[in-house]
Amino acid sequence: MSQPSILFVCLGNICRSPLAEAALRKRAVEAGVAMTIDSAGTGDWHVGRPPDPRAQETALRHGLDISSYRARVVTPEDFHKFGHIFALDPQNLKDLHRIEPSRHIAELRLLMDLVPGRKGTAVIDPYYGDEDDFEQAWADVDAAAEALVRRYLS
């Protein structure tokens, strides 16, 4: 069987989904689980840019350099390339359904549905927030990353 392939999608691909990508990369390496991992945004304002400096600092506090990540827009083709697409909030999920091809291989879900007690909830967008909001976003995506890696351990 081919390795799991996972795409995280938020609005700008500069705050939450790069943090989710980083958290899962770290957890997957630590657990020795091979995965294809990527992130994208539903909006195109930041295409080609590195993550928000505050997201980069948050990742660095957790031991990860994400300065080489570059924002891109999610496309219908992603639904044929990734086995799992996770939306960071319910609006992202709605926007993904809007571009979802009629037939595809991807399982499309809200990310926090993976975390006990958080079904249906958002990873709150820290873009207009402060360092604490970025830390909260990290805690959320890392809890989801832990749950994801556990899925593939057994």
Ligand code: 4NP
């Ligand atoms: P993200 O955060 O979706 O977590 O990357 C945002 C980044 C940029 C904007 C909004 C949210 N923006 O409006 O430019």
